[in-house]
Amino acid sequence: MRARGARRWLDFTVGLVLCAALLFPLYWMVNVSLTQPQDLLSTPPHLFPANPTFAGYAHALDTQLPNLVTSVVIGVGAVVLTLAIALPAAYGMAKLRAPGTGVVMFLFLLAQMIPGIVLVMALFAIYNSLGLLNSYAGLILADSTASVPLAVIVLRAFMTQIPDELLEAATIDGAGRVRSFVSIVVPLSRNAIVTSALFAFLFAWADFLNARSLTTGNSIVPFTLGLYRFIGAQTTDWNSVMATAVLASVPATVLLLIAQRYVAAGVTAGAVKD
Amino acid sequence: VTVAQPSTAVRVVANAQLPAVRRHLRRRTRLAAVGFILPVLVFLAVFFVYPIIRSVVLSTQDWRFASFVTGEAPFVGLQNYVTVLTDPIFATVAWHTVVFTVVSLAGQFVLGLALAMFFTRRFPLSATFRSLILLPWLLPIIVSATVWRWMFNQDFGIVNAALGTQIGWLSDPRYALWAVIIANIWLGIPFNMVLLHGGLQGIPESLYEAAALDGAGPWRKFRSITWPLLRPVTAVTLLLGLVYTIKVFDIIWVMTGGGPVNSSHTLATWSYQLSFEDQHELGLGSAAGQLLVVVALVFGLIYIRAQRKEALS
Numbered sequence: 191m192r193a194r195g196a197r198r199w200l201d202f203t204v205g206l207v208l209c210a211a212l213l214f215p216l217y218w219m220v221n222v223s224l225t226q227p228q229d230l231l232s233t234p235p236h237l238f239p240a241n242p243t244f245a246g247y248a249h250a251l252d253t254q255l256p257n258l259v260t261s262v263v264i265g266v267g268a269v270v271l272t273l274a275i276a277l278p279a280a281y282g283m284a285k286l287r288a289p290g291t292g293v294v295m296f297l298f299l300l301a302q303m304i305p306g307i308v309l310v311m312a313l314f315a316i317y318n319s320l321g322l323l324n325s326y327a328g329l330i331l332a333d334s335t336a337s338v339p340l341a342v343i344v345l346r347a348f349m350t351q352i353p354d355e356l357l358e359a360a361t362i363d364g365a366g367r368v369r370s371f372v373s374i375v376v377p378l379s380r381n382a383i384v385t386s387a388l389f390a391f392l393f394a395w396a397d398f399l400n401a402r403s404l405t406t407g408n409s410i411v412p413f414t415l416g417l418y419r420f421i422g423a424q425t426t427d428w429n430s431v432m433a434t435a436v437l438a439s440v441p442a443t444v445l446l447l448i449a450q451r452y453v454a455a456g457v458t459a460g461a462v463k464d
Numbered sequence: 465v466t467v468a469q470p471s472t473a474v475r476v477v478a479n480a481q482l483p484a485v486r487r488h489l490r491r492r493t494r495l496a497a498v499g500f501i502l503p504v505l506v507f508l509a510v511f512f513v514y515p516i517i518r519s520v521v522l523s524t525q526d527w528r529f530a531s532f533v534t535g536e537a538p539f540v541g542l543q544n545y546v547t548v549l550t551d552p553i554f555a556t557v558a559w560h561t562v563v564f565t566v567v568s569l570a571g572q573f574v575l576g577l578a579l580a581m582f583f584t585r586r587f588p589l590s591a592t593f594r595s596l597i598l599l600p601w602l603l604p605i606i607v608s609a610t611v612w613r614w615m616f617n618q619d620f621g622i623v624n625a626a627l628g629t630q631i632g633w634l635s636d637p638r639y640a641l642w643a644v645i646i647a648n649i650w651l652g653i654p655f656n657m658v659l660l661h662g663g664l665q666g667i668p669e670s671l672y673e674a675a676a677l678d679g680a681g682p683w684r685k686f687r688s689i690t691w692p693l694l695r696p697v698t699a700v701t702l703l704l705g706l707v708y709t710i711k712v713f714d715i716i717w718v719m720t721g722g723g724p725v726n727s728s729h730t731l732a733t734w735s736y737q738l739s740f741e742d743q744h745e746l747g748l749g750s751a752a753g754q755l756l757v758v759v760a761l762v763f764g765l766i767y768i769r770a771q772r773k774e775a776l777s
Contacts, residue, residue, distance in 0.1 A: 282500030305711035396604035
């Protein structure tokens with residue numbers, strides 16, 4: 191019994207060390223964000239922010255706040271668009287046995303494999319003709335290409351579990367399909383909707399490729415692009431850079447903390463499920 | 465997840481009228497179903513099918529900066545492919561892509577598997593540690609790339625300080641590719657760990673107990689039980705990892721931009737540079753990109769087959 195207890199604590203210690211080692215770069219980000227600028231240029235680097243400063247955060251908020259707001263707008267737009275497309279589609283596939291379901295799911299699998307850089311080249315040419323470059327709509331649509339397939343897969347898998355009798359009963363009571371969808375299927379699918387929405391937001395929030403390629407100049411600058419330009423300027427102001435990076439990490443961290451179980455489900459959704 | 469059951473009364477009514485209802489439903493359901501999936505069909509057509517066709521068309525056009533304004537891009541047949549394949553940089557870039565992909569995959573897989581196996585043990589906070597390790601996977605890649613860029617800084621970076629070296633990780637052509645590979649392995653560990661951990665959970669505990677009774681040591685258990693039973697999941701993880709790794713763009717672009725002197729360019733970053741830098745030669749970039757598409761689709765289809773097999777077993 192004692193040997194087993196000791197083994198558990200040994201495992202715990204090893205787990206703690208592994209976790210700390212893997213998360214070290216994130217610790218380093220926070221450390222640098224709090225370090226005095228002159229201390230950043232010391233060798234060896236300071237391992238702890240002994241004399242912390244929040245000047246980096248002040249500067250980051252000063253210059254990057256509009257970009258963070260831009261990213262929130264695009265993220266919320268992507269969530270709305272993704273759900274508007276994926277919810278009815280998942281219902282049609284799971285409950286109404288829509289023709290062509292197999293083809294659509296197969297196309298989604300293939301679509302996830304096409305390199306984003308190739309799609310974005312085509313989108314650039316298309317947007318150039320349509321005047322969609324430098325527009326919120328253009329970025330929201332492009333970012334949704336990542337989240338719509340995942341959302342349909344997650345929502346469809348979930349809706350398949352809703353018993354058919356429930357919907358048949360509603361039909362007998364005179365509810366049409368739209369009514370059944372709105373008042374039965376959507377409320378029951380809350381968990382899957384939360385998962386899909388979280389990932390739609392995170393994908394759009396983290397997008398760099400579309401932001402870098404489908405905008406020119408300064409009309410729309412999501413924070414990813416702002417951060418890229420910040421470090422591209424050969425800056426020495428690394429504590430502001432890292433403060434920006436920390437602020438940009440907040441949504442993902444919060445989502446992981448409040449929605450742990452959904453996150454693991456999302457990681458595996460594209461790979462293991464149907 | 466619980467779904468409310470219909471009450472008994474509702475069910476009795478439903479059963480009595482079922483045949484009529486079913487017939488009625490079937491007639492109109494097809495039409496309604498099409499209405500529900502119409503938005504996603506349109507979205508698929510406009511944002512996947514059409515761009516894929518358009519990118520193939522682009523690869524046969526002389527699309528450069530002037531086309532941005534005029535919208536005109538003359539048809540040049542396979543000229544872009546010839547230009548790309550005969551470019552002296554192409555062979556270098558193709559080799560980098562192979563090295564980047566193979567070393568990244570191997571590193572992510574071995575470390576991911578080791579972690580997944582470790583975390584099948586039961587100890588306090590095991591699940592919490594496991595989900596904390598997912599954090600790097602969730603962060604915007606540009607955030608991770610920024611941090612690694614500073615950690616790899618030649619003069620003030622923690623990497624050189626810890627190793628006691630003066631290596632120009634990002635500025636020396638001999639090391640830049642390895643620097644982005646290290647960062648990419650770090651990024652890929654959570655993904656591998658989650659998939660493999662799921663696979664390990666599917667192996668019955670009783671097999672290990674029986675092997676222990678027969679006197680099998682840890683290595684023997686791994687060789688005779690874990691590895692063979694994990695094979696389907698291993699195949700899926702590696703194939704999907706490959707499809708994801710050959711298209712990696714953000715981490716390289718932000719850390720090194722493919723440089724110095726093309727030393728860390730892969731096909732993905734190089735084709736992007738052709739398309740979006742200098743002359744905006746979208747035609748050339750798309751031609752180079754099609755090569756990536758072909759590789760991705762070949763391994764993607766193998767992946768889909770492997771996954772079907774796993775689902776059936």
